[in-house]
Amino acid sequence: MSSGRRQRKPEGQPTRGKTARNRLRRVDRFLQGYDPGLLTRRDGAFARAFYVDLGYGEEPVTTLESASRLRELNPELPVLGIEIDPERVARAQPYAGPLTFFRLGGFNLPLGTWPDGTPETVRLVRAFNVLRQYDEEAVAQAYSLLFESILPGGLLVEGTSDPFGSLWVANVVRSRTGSSGTWTDEALVFGTNFRTGFDPAAYQAVLPKRYIHRVVPGEPIHAFFEAWKQAAREKAPIKVWGARQWFVATAQQMATRGYQLDLRARWLRKGVLIWKTSH
Numbered sequence: 700m701s702s703g704r705r706q707r708k709p710e711g712q713p714t715r716g717k718t719a720r721n722r723l724r725r726v727d728r729f730l731q732g733y734d735p736g737l738l739t740r741r742d743g744a745f746a747r748a749f750y751v752d753l754g755y756g757e758e759p760v761t762t763l764e765s766a767s768r769l770r771e772l773n774p775e776l777p778v779l780g781i782e783i784d785p786e787r788v789a790r791a792q793p794y795a796g797p798l799t800f801f802r803l804g805g806f807n808l809p810l811g812t813w814p815d816g817t818p819e820t821v822r823l824v825r826a827f828n829v830l831r832q833y834d835e836e837a838v839a840q841a842y843s844l845l846f847e848s849i850l851p852g853g854l855l856v857e858g859t860s861d862p863f864g865s866l867w868v869a870n871v872v873r874s875r876t877g878s879s880g881t882w883t884d885e886a887l888v889f890g891t892n893f894r895t896g897f898d899p900a901a902y903q904a905v906l907p908k909r910y911i912h913r914v915v916p917g918e919p920i921h922a923f924f925e926a927w928k929q930a931a932r933e934k935a936p937i938k939v940w941g942a943r944q945w946f947v948a949t950a951q952q953m954a955t956r957g958y959q960l961d962l963r964a965r966w967l968r969k970g971v972l973i974w975k976t977s978h
């Protein structure tokens with residue numbers, strides 16, 4: 700048990716709580732592979748730093764699933780599910796355990812101290828299908844509050860998926876070292892399980908709030924989608940080998956246009972396109 704928590708009014712607004720078992724399975728697998736060192740590090744303030752699942756919804760299934768997947772890497776990983784809706788917090792309590800906690804809170808994360816007096820800290824926050832229901836103007840404020848709690852070098856993975864997690868898009872944002880409360884965009888990640896084939900335009904429906912209204916000429920995200928669609932047309936003959944091969948060839952084609960993409964087979968073959976946005 701942890702204790703010594705300050706009671707602050709949770710920042711944010713209750714929204715629809717729809718979730719589903721295994722909806723974020725692919726996001727969990729991405730987290731395992733993207734920066735495993737962040738999930739396992741134990742130096743200094745990282746010793747007992749939380750993995751936070753912000754806005755877990757009606758039932759805490761995605762938090763519990765993440766806990767079990769991420770503990771494949773770090774069996775001692777403390778996990779904190781946060782909800783702004785008190786009923787959802789109450790409903791989750793039976794699933795709490797020695798390293799798994801559910802608390803009422805908002806973007807100003809409800810952290811306190813461990814029983815021995817050490818401050819609680821955070822290594823990674825996942826916020827999925829949360830900000831999509833806010834106004835675009837609220838996003839920067841939400842990030843500012845979150846990065847007040849994320850340790851330097853830690854991550855925010857903030858994104859949107861379709862109801863079953865077949866398609867998803869996430870911002871990967873790094874907390875800056877040496878300058879607390881500030882962040883750098885590191886990547887925009889596009890995931891698919893190929894269930895509906897491959898179509899770059901399909902991701903536009905699951906863009907995070909920061910981009911959903913920005914697919915208009917003059918915006919980098921618009922140029923990115925135009926280049927992706929163009930590359931997919933150029934590589935259309937590969938379709939005969941299946942959507943996966945077409946997706947991989949299209950990414951390789953995009954990279955020839957100067958886009959900084961992670962072309963490693965371990966990502967592309969799994970339907971994950973990582974566009975490195977920090978350069």
Ligand SMILES: C[S@@+](CC[C@H](N)C(=O)[O-])C[C@H]1O[C@@H](n2cnc3c(N)ncnc32)[C@H](O)[C@@H]1O
Pocket residue numbers: 710711712713714715716717718719722723753754755756757761781782783784787804805806826827828829
């Ligand atoms: C659509 S559900 C998403 C559930 C789960 N993350 C998923 O992707 O399946 C969004 C949840 O976020 C919660 N929420 C919205 N704003 C929040 C905030 N500022 N802090 C904590 N939870 C929040 C809502 O109450 C809602 O239960």
